[in-house]
Amino acid sequence: MARVAGGLWQNLIAVQVYGANTGVGKTVVSTLLGRHFTRRRGKTRWNVSYIKPVSTGPSDEADERYVRRYAGHPVSTLFKYSEPVSPHIAARDGKFVPNNEVLVQRLFGKLKANARACAMSRGEMGFTLVETAGGVLSPGPSGTPQADIFRPMRMPVILVGDHRLGGIASTISACESLLIRGYDVDAVVCFDDGGKYENSKYLKGHFETMGISCFELPWIPDMEKCTEDEEIGLMKTYYDDESRAGPTFNLAGRIIDQHSQRLKDMKSMAPRTKNVIWHPFTQHKSIEKADDILVFDSAYGDYFQAKHTSNSIQSVEQKAESPLLFPAFDGSASWWTQGLGHGNPQLALAAAYAAGRYGHVMFAGATHEPALTLAERLLKGLENPRLTKVFYTDDGSTAVEVGIKMALRASCKRYDWDGSTEDVGILGLKGSYHGDTIGAMDASEPCVYNKKVDWYRGRGYWFDFPTVKMSQGRWTVEPPAVLKEDFGPSEYFEELDDVFDLGTRGHSPRYEQYIERVLDSLVKEQGRKFGALVMEPVILGAGGMLFVDPLFQQSLVRVVRRYNFASTSNTLEDENTWSGLPVVFDEVFTGLYRLGRFSAASFLQVHPDISIHAKLLTGGLLPLSATLASDSIFQAFWGDEKSDALLHGHSYTAHPIGCHVANTSLDQMQALSRGGLWRQYQKSWTTKATETSRGGPLAIHTDGSRAWSMWSKNTVMRLSHHPRVDSVIALGSVLAVSLVDKSGSGYTSTAAAGLRDSLLNDVAEDKVRVHSRVLGNVLYLMASMKTKPSHLTAVEDALLEKLGKA
């Protein structure tokens, strides 16, 4: 899809005219509007033009002449085909077929030129009609429905209704298709057939209850028995009269009003937001002026449509022709959620289908198809023989609370501890973060996020661990500073994949002895009790994109599973029963293809007893989470008393919309994971596929894939050599750059903030602008599961440029 700005200019109104079907009078409406604006009285002079992006057949040529004759303003057609059929057919057989991106960029260029022309002539406003071909979803030359092709610019729509028998249905359906794609329909227009089918009357009533203005235009003169000259005369009169009369005047007024309202909203949204919104994770004192708040008009694919602010550097000349919006690459994947692109029409339709079939239906003691299908799909996809049950909640934090409740109950029950009076903590890793509700917070060590939360009580012990990073062109496994003596010097690996080659790396006596020593001190010496091991596998997200040595996490699980945490014997009923402590993997960030695989646990070759999923679960549309558990966990809640049960359940538990969207998303992501795009990325990371750094055989992973990233190996290498860069990691869709920070202040570091700001604000128009997030001195970037290489290359180039030449 095209990286292009939204179609909103200060001094140019650009609307697209769609028809509910062919033959409904789109060109008549365009001509009426064109003529109206050409002759419109008032202070404003209007510079009117008409663009037909694609025309097919001789009748379309005639349309052009027609508009020119009756409206009297310039007409331009971007792509012409002579056959009178749908553009996707007309464009075959050796003719030039513009891809969607080329078509949109060409259209954008025309509109920009119009905006520039108006800006040059003071006091003039532009009005450009973009007339589409056929119906709303008629295929363009590439075969994509045209409403999808033009979606990146999201220009307001005038929908011309169908006045014929059946036209009520086709007009409403056409409008619904536009709305599903996130368009604003400024007006529906329908010719008044003088009382035969009365479509215009019905449509007026229908659309007005939806808040969409609807206009009845007077019938086109009957010209059946006219000569050509008579016809021209009749139509001239019609346009003369009607372009000035009530309905056209009102329609034009509506278009102008909607444009003004849009400008007004764009201007007022930041200050109004500053008044009423309390932002998440935000020190409001740092929002000095309203312009510090980014205003999103919409989003499509990988890009936000954001409002230009005074923060953005723009020349006066640029301003005149520039739209008010700019596309910004969504570099945090909207807080790690986005996987299938913003404004994805399939996901929108999936959400609507489930809403239409169910709304929400209560889930206690009941079931429905989307929730059941999703549960079965997750259990299958995780390929973890331990997991048998799925519990739904609303977000990562609630899913972690459930996971902790499950694990603690299981261990307290087996070890006969009274959790309500005894302190039973969890084991985890330093820098871990599991969510913002108190229970999830309590599972993390004290840190900046929780230190001023009055009810926070860190309950557990968090291990130091060795990290993986690329530094100076080498993949390095580096022990934490405090454990240099225990773990020895850093290890180096030629390929990222070698780090994950746990078969070759073998068990680590150093890691295991260290972990046992710590546990002995905690459990045997201090008498502390622990009820679960809770970890984010592979990468700790909020803690600063810390890439943990997978061998250490594997070792930790191995030791915990054989360790005696209580005097009660630790016997196994079968290999899927938990031992030592229940192992809980928080895959909220790392799971479901974020790191290139269905499950991040597979990198560790570990089967957790509880597995937690959210974020990408719905492909980036809405909140839903799942906590999966083994049968030996489930059994801990089996009993005669209701109070023995897991008495947890949010009102919208397993809401059908979320579950159905999740099924649709997982379908799409699974297809992508096997498709050509991913193979292309994977190939670029396995150039040395025939040898490993140790000369041994290739590592075989659960899902058969080697570790790889959507970010280019070459860029990762270059970044790692950059003097401002301390180290870099890349895996799946994630890239994280740790900047040299002499203050050493961690989360409160401002080392990366300048880079973040320059990526967003200080870019020439032909360069990509990037919205990114930082965690202290770490700037990270994330792609969706379907981002194309050309877009990532542009982002990488911007990043390297902003970092400065090495």
Added chain:
Amino acid sequence: MARVAGGLWQNLIAVQVYGANTGVGKTVVSTLLGRHFTRRRGKTRWNVSYIKPVSTGPSDEADERYVRRYAGHPVSTLFKYSEPVSPHIAARDGKFVPNNEVLVQRLFGKLKANARACAMSRGEMGFTLVETAGGVLSPGPSGTPQADIFRPMRMPVILVGDHRLGGIASTISACESLLIRGYDVDAVVCFDDGGKYENSKYLKGHFETMGISCFELPWIPDMEKCTEDEEIGLMKTYYDDESRAGPTFNLAGRIIDQHSQRLKDMKSMAPRTKNVIWHPFTQHKSIEKADDILVFDSAYGDYFQAKHTSNSIQSVEQKAESPLLFPAFDGSASWWTQGLGHGNPQLALAAAYAAGRYGHVMFAGATHEPALTLAERLLKGLENPRLTKVFYTDDGSTAVEVGIKMALRASCKRYDWDGSTEDVGILGLKGSYHGDTIGAMDASEPCVYNKKVDWYRGRGYWFDFPTVKMSQGRWTVEPPAVLKEDFGPSEYFEELDDVFDLGTRGHSPRYEQYIERVLDSLVKEQGRKFGALVMEPVILGAGGMLFVDPLFQQSLVRVVRRYNFASTSNTLEDENTWSGLPVVFDEVFTGLYRLGRFSAASFLQVHPDISIHAKLLTGGLLPLSATLASDSIFQAFWGDEKSDALLHGHSYTAHPIGCHVANTSLDQMQALSRGGLWRQYQKSWTTKATETSRGGPLAIHTDGSRAWSMWSKNTVMRLSHHPRVDSVIALGSVLAVSLVDKSGSGYTSTAAAGLRDSLLNDVAEDKVRVHSRVLGNVLYLMASMKTKPSHLTAVEDALLEKLGKA
């Protein structure tokens, strides 16, 4: 909307045939299918019939003859109009216009008769085609789009595509309109035009990527120059050949396969669910067999479509003709969420629009229109001058966590307490419940929900309180047993509204003295610290639908606001600054029209400092919540350090879909609150509007409305006299019946379970079946905001009948 069963029978396949437009060949498809099934070879004999619910114009009469002639099976038309226009026009001018309910019931009756006929003749399967008129959204006689009229039965759809120029667009749009309404499209069919527009080819590709089968049917013979006899001959040959040939055969096979799959799913869903789903708030040991799990096929309006189980008592004869599904009134409003009916097409479209415009966009440091509009709307609607800021989270529990974090920080900061080391609790009411995450749990007193949650630590003090109930025909304010001495005897009120007439009731010295005494003991004597007052205004939901005396809640707020909780002086900067302790109202259950008003706080005439909303916020579609706070709360997080901020924020914070659906829902609910339906309900509760029990003037409430309920005053009265009923409450859409329970076991009581089961299972077909939930000995019922009186009357009748004659 009609209370009717879903259109799924064991031995009858009922499909509805929709056209993408008029003139696309619906009748040809119906005839091909009819003829195919009439002559289909194989073990099964097919009993084929054809129903046209509405026909208009002579050509439709011709259609009937046509089907009869070529397909050879019975044809029945339910409503005929002679004009060849849309049914909503044809049905005017004194002709009989069936309302939607009558139309659907008539159609259902026909289908049931067909099912009975098949059941009577062993081994026969029924195949009934229901051919609609015009396009998918063409208006029916009542003016409602027919896809909405027939939605309650949700029969599978065969969509006939448009083979003409523009037909690709209209076919896809028509299909999208069906999906938005929750229909399953079993097949799209399109005539192959022999290579002119190639619509069928394109559509096949398009729909197959969506998982919808698409069939190309051979072109209808050219009959332009034929005599009538020749024409008949040609068509006979066409139908003879084509009804047996590949495409029709495959289409029929698809229809049969989809039907079998539906039956299989219906059968397998409960056992599969038992295997993989961990239900919320459920003791799984109590699910003895899979049939104990309710299987929901879908839902519409106030009704679930649930699968019949062996739990339902049905005679063999009933079984033969009954569909596999039955409509069950959603008596818990799907855990108190549902407000605008299941499968609401406007909400589905709103969800799709926001998904299409944004997907999800990150909200830290950014803004978008739906979230901003919703914030402004909530602040306006609550009419609470203290509230200035809105913080979004995902559900009631997370919103409460945020409310508590806000309140505690504000009080700890002002009183200079160190919340991380000192125990700072909250004040609340006994029996309160605020959610399932640990922080929200900690704000509730120990109870069955939390007693086995290992990390639960009740942090606070919870007051006993007087309750409101109707008992023996009188509204009673009853002191708790332990406080009979403090509070004196019960008070009686003639009208519910009098209980809320706090102006007339005046301040209560007894209440206030008691509260002060308790606080003195806690704070002055025991030295305990409290950081917030947290309450559900008016009704405590999960605690058992406890209706608190509003005067007591008002008194509690008054005392807390003037009490000295710390040595620090309690000075007010202005009247909107919190004093004493921040007052937090949890309106998750009681707010946003559940009790008949925008805010439940207005019943208490109290302005809380923090107000929490969820559930009805999205009209019952998906999770979203909001915590609103005053500026004096907001200021507690203002500082130079990031760590001073409220570091809370879920990934999907302020997700545009939720916010936009919420705006649409609030629009609809606000309109309902001013509309005729609500006035009708209100009127029935204010028959004595000119006098109060005390003879004083009418109470004037913030929003001008008196206390009322959607449940009839007369039924409430009758229930209160019933020997099995201890007491009853009704307010807004809520009715709660407390049954006499000699065991006195509270939440674990089984007194109401039998009533609940008989309401669902043991009902004759013409009576309404009700899905309800119990809380110990309390059975409660809830309507949506738009439920019509006739439906509630039926539910009330069922309730009275199941309770048994008094």
